[in-house]
């Protein structure tokens with residue numbers, strides 16, 4: 001039996017903090033919400049209640065959720081008011097300086113049995129842990145946006161994180177109706193790293209003139225069952241935000257060629273075409289309807305190239321011991337709403353076809369982009 005987590009403090013009441021607080025309160029947890037900006041936590045609680053109200057009106061939520069959020073969320077104005085927490089989830093700005101300063105202060109406020117967790121997407125859990133007196137009770141607890149909807153939580157262990165800490169976080173995630181995937185700390189964790197080829201290989205095909213963005217999106221949706229194509233997704237998230245995420249993983253992996261940001265992204269950002277938010281990105285918005293594509297008219301390599309690179313990257317993560325094949329598969333399915341995870345894709349296409357595809361493209365690319373992971377067959381066999 002692991003010690004339960006009943007009282008949770010959420011620090012940072014922005015996009016993620018308010019979603020996490022909502023999820024906790026809805027799940028019956030005493031939730032303490034704190035933000036350094038005056039009035040921000042109060043505003044967040046009001047917006048949570050207004051959102052639940054709207055969902056009740058649409059028949060998507062019930063009065064019990066409203067009453068849980070009303071009574072379980074307590075706003076505090078001082079870090080010392082978090083002393084009773086069993087867990088603190090940090091969701092503040094994404095800088096190492098701000099996060100390490102905050103966790104240093106938290107160590108002086110929270111009890112020794114309180115777990116300290118970061119929701120960082122791109123910083124190293126290991127680097128944050130370095131400043132702590134007791135890194136054994138520190139971990140990453142990576143929720144996806146919107147936290148109330150997305151089923152996946154990555155539970156990230158740094159080198160000093162105790163197994164009791166990750167176990168308690170996994171149990172909490174299950175209590176909240178989430179699927180927890182345990183992952184060893186590494187840049188981009190599982191989802192943000194292993195998803196790179198979905199975008200990167202599509203961008204490379206666009207650069208190479210294989211097809212236009214709409215056709216590549218359509219073929220991947222038709223043949224791979226992806227809910228959105230890579231170009232639609234980049235436009236939705238924001239070309240600038242996507243480029244920053246790509247650069248972060250690329251730099252963290254020593255600028256490995258397979259993660260190189262596409263010049264097409266750089267060009268769009270320079271032109272201010274940032275996607276849906278600017279009404280222009282890979283597509284112009286509102287988008288014009290186009291005639292549907294048939295499977296027969298898809299270039300056979302579009303799906304094969306993307307799926308092969310997805311399976312190959314997942315095999316690298318598996319080889320590095322980040323998580324078992326099943327965990328990587330689940331993380332990508334739930335974190336990106338993919339119909340098939342990279343392990344499913346490896347089984348569907350088969351290792352010989354993946355090797356053949358990567359070898360064919362490696363002939364015209366000496367950068368190492370298409371280097372085949374030596375653990376590919378072992379990954380696929382799991």
Ligand SMILES: NC(=O)c1ccc[n+]([C@@H]2O[C@H](COP(=O)([O-])OP(=O)(O)OC[C@H]3O[C@@H](n4cnc5c(N)ncnc54)[C@H](O)[C@@H]3O)[C@@H](O)[C@H]2O)c1
Nearest residue numbers: 012013014015016017035036037091092093094120121145
């Ligand atoms: N937005 C996403 O899609 C997403 C997804 C997963 C993880 N994340 C991660 O979650 C974290 C928060 O991201 P966000 O998008 O919610 O940011 P945000 O900018 O919407 O909110 C950050 C909040 O933190 C507050 N804050 C800043 N410094 C603080 C401090 N020292 N103490 C207390 N409060 C402070 C700010 O006032 C702000 O309200 C980041 O680490 C980010 O990488 C974001």
